[in-house]
Amino acid sequence: xxxxxxxxxxxxxxAENAKxxxxxxxxxxRLGLGAxxxxxxxxxxxxxxxxxxNVLYEAPRxxxxxxxxxxxxxxxxxxxxxxxxxxxxxxxxAISAVCTHLGCTVKMMNLNQSRKVQVAGKTVEITQEFxxxxxxxxxxxxxxxxxxxxxxxxxxxxxxxxxxxxxxxVNTSEVVHHDFRLNA
Amino acid sequence: MKLKEHWETLTWTWNPKSLRESxxxxxxxxxxxxxxxxxxxxxxxxxxxxxxxTITAVLFFILCITGFILMFLYVPSVERAYPxxxxxxxxASFGRFTRAVHRISAHLMVVAVFxxxxxxxxxAAYKNGLSANQKRPVNxxxxxxxxxxxxxxxxxGYLLPWDQLAYWAITVGTNIARAVPLIxxxxxxxxxxxxxxxxxxxxxxxxxxxxxxxxxxxxxxSWHMWRVRKDGGLACVDRLARDEKEKNxxxxxxxTYSLLGITSGHNVHVExxxxxxxxxxxxxxxxxxxxLLLVILATLFxxxxxxxxxxxxxEQAANPLVTPNPAKAPWYFLWLQELVADTTIHLGSYTISxxxxxxxxxxGLLALLLAAWPYLDRSTVNATGVWFAKERQRQNMIFLAIxxxxxxxxxxxxxxxxxxxxxxxxxxxxxxTPTRF
Numbered sequence: 001x002x003x004x005x006x007x008x009x010x011x012x013x014x015a016e017n018a019k020x021x022x023x024x025x026x027x028x029x030r031l032g033l034g035a036x037x038x039x040x041x042x043x044x045x046x047x048x049x050x051x052x053x054n055v056l057y058e059a060p061r062x063x064x065x066x067x068x069x070x071x072x073x074x075x076x077x078x079x080x081x082x083x084x085x086x087x088x089x090x091x092x093x094a095i096s097a098v099c100t101h102l103g104c105t106v107k108m109m110n111l112n113q114s115r116k117v118q119v120a121g122k123t124v125e126i127t128q129e130f131x132x133x134x135x136x137x138x139x140x141x142x143x144x145x146x147x148x149x150x151x152x153x154x155x156x157x158x159x160x161x162x163x164x165x166x167x168x169x170v171n172t173s174e175v176v177h178h179d180f181r182l183n184a
Numbered sequence: 185m186k187l188k189e190h191w192e193t194l195t196w197t198w199n200p201k202s203l204r205e206s207x208x209x210x211x212x213x214x215x216x217x218x219x220x221x222x223x224x225x226x227x228x229x230x231x232x233x234x235x236x237x238t239i240t241a242v243l244f245f246i247l248c249i250t251g252f253i254l255m256f257l258y259v260p261s262v263e264r265a266y267p268x269x270x271x272x273x274x275x276a277s278f279g280r281f282t283r284a285v286h287r288i289s290a291h292l293m294v295v296a297v298f299x300x301x302x303x304x305x306x307x308a309a310y311k312n313g314l315s316a317n318q319k320r321p322v323n324x325x326x327x328x329x330x331x332x333x334x335x336x337x338x339x340x341g342y343l344l345p346w347d348q349l350a351y352w353a354i355t356v357g358t359n360i361a362r363a364v365p366l367i368x369x370x371x372x373x374x375x376x377x378x379x380x381x382x383x384x385x386x387x388x389x390x391x392x393x394x395x396x397x398x399x400x401x402x403x404x405x406s407w408h409m410w411r412v413r414k415d416g417g418l419a420c421v422d423r424l425a426r427d428e429k430e431k432n433x434x435x436x437x438x439x440t441y442s443l444l445g446i447t448s449g450h451n452v453h454v455e456x457x458x459x460x461x462x463x464x465x466x467x468x469x470x471x472x473x474x475x476l477l478l479v480i481l482a483t484l485f486x487x488x489x490x491x492x493x494x495x496x497x498x499e500q501a502a503n504p505l506v507t508p509n510p511a512k513a514p515w516y517f518l519w520l521q522e523l524v525a526d527t528t529i530h531l532g533s534y535t536i537s538x539x540x541x542x543x544x545x546x547x548g549l550l551a552l553l554l555a556a557w558p559y560l561d562r563s564t565v566n567a568t569g570v571w572f573a574k575e576r577q578r579q580n581m582i583f584l585a586i587x588x589x590x591x592x593x594x595x596x597x598x599x600x601x602x603x604x605x606x607x608x609x610x611x612x613x614x615x616x617t618p619t620r621f
Contacts, residue, residue, distance in 0.1 A: 051388075056378045079505050102359040102524065102539055104352065105507040107604075133509030134356060135525035135538075136605030148605075149528035151537035 064167040068092060068184035071168075075128055075141070077108060083157070083170065084108065084130075086141075091181035094170050095143045096155040097130070104134035106154070119144045130154065142178055156180055196469055206467040216473065218409060220417070222465040223472050227418040232307070232571075235479050236300035241405065242483040243293040248398060250286040258344065260390035262383045265346035266501045273498060284491035290338055292487065294516045297334045301327060301554075305583055308576055310558040311568040312415075313422025314429065320419065321558035323411040326404055328555045333401050335516065340393035342514060343386065351502035352511040354381055354389075360524065360543035381504070419569030421459070426566065428459055509603045518597030519590045520547060525605055550586070 076085045082097040114127040126141035137148030158174040159182040196209035207221040259268040272279040310324035343354045362372040377384025523542030567573035602614040
């Protein structure tokens, strides 16, 4: 009954009026729905954004590790920084002890006798290796990965001498090439 | 008299004297109202379902209760987390027992969910039967999400003791998250609340473990159960309906307690099944409630007993500077650890990290395949609710092969990996390695 009444209304002179009402109604409906969705999306964004920290209370990415003279020939491990400091004829360098596979700390293995290996076409003499305890990745003493799941060599970090007090400054946010040496 | 009435609103009759009394208890009682008034003997059978879903739910509630107790005793701060664990272990009365029950229930829940999934696959319980409005594939997907949530719950719970095991398992786990292409770095940053595993990480994992994930499980669990009711019970009922249909050409005139069938515009005979009620159905109270209580009792007994035998370990306090050797994830993730250790691929000068292949790609594809399986399965309706149906033989074989491979990798990771992830026989002694240098 009701539906026939409604349909008849549309054909009557007031039909245009009824059309107007329905378009206003649908506009308001869309407006309401749009406001709800926009409001919810905005709130959701705010909530999620609040979970991304703006300030970190973490250890600084660059730090001092003492005067260069403290580091003798060979490799020194700084446990507190998960860092190896090496010294050879050409100078000082810093290698990260963080495995490039999944972030475990690699262990240094001193070889009984040095051996020559091919790294990127060049022959390098190594006296130690790094082994990862988690998944068995292996690196030569210069950080080049040669076995296990590690996808790339260990990071080398920039070393500087601080102009203020002459201490060595490690910058772990700057990765450098394997040829890097600091003459100090 | 008044007291007795109150008591009766909370409980139900153990031994109903009439059908009316039996169905009345299901209608009247909050805890029973989600059961059907009558249930088929087949779906109560231990041999069909092994009651694994129920066991999982019971374990979940044991975990909630022990978890609430532990929340009162544990402090989620880097300085105090480990000392509060020591207090739970050595100072609080029954603290060690509560923690042991929580841990063993968590392990058993992973096992139970996995076995429940295997049961559902091998009986093709994700397939619709003859009744209308069934959406069993949807319920299967809910189940797959519940399986993943269970693993995430275990993983987040792992960090909370803040011991060496916890710290390095989370190091490995969140670095796997980093291997996700494009947004991996951001995912890890938000997950950890920074670049390092620290106070932010502990608090985040705590809130996820104690509120977000259990809440999600509770929600999905309710949906899961609701769908089981809407789909007309377990899949074995559909097999029964099929057999009955072959016997009787016309649907049996069923008693209409399926009012929903009328309201949604379907013929009552479609909604109610071909099953002869008097022959195959029994009253839920006491037949279902009694079995349910027995399963609860058995699960409680098992967890308490195991908690006495297997003490929850607590390693040394977390030390971000020293990685234990070997560093192993919890056993149910060791197949993944085995994969990430084995799947780094070198293509000329280009390297794809095992963290991506073994940690993201393979488990991601497996989860997707699992979720999509009901839509790939082309077997007929005859396979629904049948253990090892002949026409599903090949897919069951493939499924079992994958399961076997996962179990094999877990076994290798658990028993055959020693220091530096070298292979050893389970009976072979590991060489002494210095933990520090």
